[in-house]
Amino acid sequence: MSRRFPNRRLSPVRLTVLIAIVVGLVMAGFQGWKWFENETSQTREAWFAGYVDVTATPQFAFESPRADSDKNVVLSFIVASPEDPCTPTWGGAYTLDAAGTELDLDRRLARLEQRGGEAMVSFGGLLNDELAVACTSESELKKAYAAVIDRYGVQAIDLDIEGDALANSAANTRRASVIAELQSERAESGSPLAVWLTLPVTPDGLSVAGTDAIAETLDAGLELTGINVMTMDYGQSKAEDQTMGDAAVSALTASHRQLRILYDRTGIELTDATLWAKIGATPMIGQNDVRDEIFTFDDAEQLNTFAHDSHLGRVSMWSSNRDATCGPNYDDLSRVSDACSGIAQGESSFSAILGADFTGTPNSGAGITTTIEPIPEKDLSDDPATSPYPIWSPDASYREGTKVVWHHNVYQAKWWTKGDVPDNPVLQSFETPWTLIGPVLPGETPIPIPTLEAGTFPDWSGSTTYEKGDRVLFDGLPYEAKWWTQGDSPQAAETEPDSSPWMALNAEDVIAESTTGAGH
Template identity: 60%
Template sequence: MARKKGVEAAVASAPAASATERAQAPEADSGRRLSPWRVIGAGLVAVIVVTGGVVGFQWWSAKAAVDQKPWFASYVDVTATPRFAFENLGTTTTKDAVLSFVVSSKDEACEPSWGAAYSLDEARGSLDLDRRIARLQQQGGTVAVSFGGLNNDELAVNCDDPSKLKAAYASVVDRYKIGTIDLDLEGEGLQDADANARRATAIAALQKERRADGKSLAVWLTLPVAPSGMTSAGTDAITAMLDAKVDIAGVNVMTMDFGSSKEAKKSMAQNAEAAVTAAQRQLGILYDRAKLHQSDPSLWAKVGATPMIGQNDVEDEVFTFADAAAFNKWAVSTGIGRMSMWSANRDKTCGSNYVDTSVVSDACSGVSQGKKTFAATLAKGFDGHISLGEAAVTTAEPVATAAADDPATSPYPIWKTSSSYLKGTKIVWHRNVYQAKWWTKGDMPDDPVLNSWETPWELVGPVLPGETPIPQPTLPAGTYPNWSGTAAYDKGQRVLFDGTPYEAKWWTQGDSPEAASADPDSSPWSPLTQDELDKLAGGSS
């Protein structure tokens, strides 16, 4: 996604259907209505279930799609700057998230990475991703992982080793213990027929393997769409999955950036409704061609939609709160199985320093939101959750009084009331990891406060099973002299005070660095940041 360019009116919909297929396909405005022939057909299928295993599985799959509650989850751009604290979604009513995007590493096509910037291990360290996922799960949230997107190579594009490709997908699924994946196919990742075939084969094998182990894997395809429907490349990607016997949970269409295909006299919501309706019709034809007929309600349950909130990439396309409310009302009444949005990172008003809101920002919506969020508006009526592939993670909050900290199993030093901590420093307290928001000493990390600004500590997430101490940077002995009240210091000189390094902001004598925490603006001393300390410990200046 992040972000799809306009789907022009010229792009084709699904390949032309035969007269029989056209007769079977639902009308554009059919909603949940069933024709008499569909009702009779459904009864025949139920009879065949008793005698036919394959057909029985097809019926079960269709029924499961209808029975699962429709769900909402925002996309989260994991590697975007500024970093979005998706773990805080656990305090909202829209806790689930689709984390994006896993793509091929720049150095190794078959190695998964986050945005081609972090390996999975690097994301655990630099982004504290594993811990933040655990924190969201503690609060009842569920995550899916999205592969692909617009800006980098989806794994199947250049990884042509079938076993390595399957292993790459599996490594992500297993690491984050997810039961739902999202394949966001755009650009070369969608146009490449060989990549489509490789991807489908690998996903089919992984899905079969997990089911043999008693686990599930819900597979969603996220594809471009115009008000007239999906592109031919999109329908080909669906066909490849069906041919490989992948049990597709659904097809999520990106109702955004319509470009010249947008009907000018209609709102963004109305164009989105037309796009989703056309996609549902096409999906029915593709299932019929694969001899996997789906009922009309089942097809709607297999359709998802993802608008781009606020300002779209196309300048005159703005998805407003009115559009969100109207589209949500239509989607709930129609019975689609999923609603998402691009993205949680953007679900807020742009600050006053962001001048031109017609230029898309990765960190704000470009429209005035007040206290409202697009997530809350779009999520109404979507009461389900992303499917879990394994045993559910406990949603119980950590109990501080019962948690004993062990240095041998703590990734960071255990907090001490006598120690001072620089901004950015991480510590462990009652089996949770906290990060200092500013210089602090003596402030208990889990001290209950009403407002976040009352504490210098931010909860990152729980200590994970199997963790061991991460080497911490230390300053070599004698790096800086201890502060002396009688010495004069010029701007830029550094000293140690209570073990913490400080730098003089201007000439000073007799001013204790201790005052820097209470009155940082007037103090001549500034504590070094954690990043500066890391560089010093690494031997750079």
């Protein structure tokens, strides 16, 4: 953005200031003015802030941070009043005025600011009705959001959309439209607003309802600072042997891929760095709502490391209220408490581990606009000589477990497939038969296909009759007859496995069989 001063002379002082500004813009790569910057990974500082349940008892003293990692907070949750759907309340129990008197919330926030802390406000949550769900009047809804933003003077808000609200398309559009207006008005007045959308996630990524909610938000014109995924309460979507830290990394990686596709569909291509900066993670510390899920200090260290390595935009936790060891009178640690984590913490805290080395604040990213970024053209051609696995072909058939190379990445088939492009930009993992394993590494060469020694099975002969279960070798590879056959080459099993009378076997599996005495 530039400013013009028609018919106005520049004094020496003004000229000096103008030159300094121009030089600053050039040195910064002409990113623009503070609240109209283009989105890049360098225009915002990553931050940490724990959620604070404002209405929970005992009251959590967020205004007296225990350490630097506790000085930024996400106050939750603003929801619709049970009596008046367009009136904002804290947890449906306190109006903004009542919270000021009964919870002394305004004074406590002022005290936090005196100590160098910063707060953002979260709307929604799993319980009660988010404002846009209950209030269907856009003009009244806008007043409700504005009342909260103005009351607490925040420049960052969090929209926690889950449960039934997540699939409420009308509410999603209404919310985004109204907040987009507020965002635009505040940018014009020099007080930009950062908006984060918090959503549930599984290790496979966002649900259909989650990606739909993001699409509806973007379509309504809201400038989304980022999405914050709740890396918690996975249930059956998490493998038994998967740690909570590994599940979080998997969820974030999948969400990154999904967010790229969602922006691509709006015509905005973004770099990997910018996409990571638009993603946050919020684990539930200690005992999760799912009894078998416990987020440990080791998981916290893993998530913090991944967040810094990937340059995530944000890390939070549910919740600061719970960041303590339960007292001796709390007998069932597998039952979730609002006031303790359910694990022995000693002198350590989750906030210190998760928040280590984060220097930004919730206001980071306020006013930054997301625009198309120039992405260098990549040579996507794959070289068989530098690929560890065969290069994917649209004419070949692939069995479950088969690995291929495509566009410099390794993929593995989840089930039999033919003609399905490995990097097809689908939002949900169940829509593709391929799992992305990772990139082809520098210096890799083809991995030899295991073969069997001559004589392990008879070599296939076109004149021999074979019965179901007979095994043969063809070019050193083992095959097993699925039914009576004569003259049918086993090679066809690789491209047409359904119609071929032969089933390709894995040489390593056959060798393993022979060592245990199994097989034919």
